[in-house]
Amino acid sequence: MMVDNFKDMALQSEPAAQYRIIESADLFRGTNEIMIRHDGLVYRLKITRQGKLILNK
Template sequence: MTDAPQTNAPEPPPRHIESAALLQGAREIVIEHAGQCYRLLVTKNDKLILQK
């Protein structure tokens, strides 16, 4: 039985992406992940909702 080698390298920080770059002026986009589609919506109160 072989174990995967362990690394002590720190994880890089999460990427920072402005919502405007994703939405490009739209109020809704579809994001596909692992074969499933999700909707990212901007509400009337300018909040984000992710729906499956």
């Protein structure tokens, strides 16, 4: 089964409380690129012109 929209995906094997869904608009707040610090390293998360997400170290 192919799922086009993650929030429509049924996670039947796991309780819903284990997953936290954050809207990308809440992360990006009108920009196309954000920096994320994880474990002492900085990553760049970018929205492409096609609306895809790219994560770079």
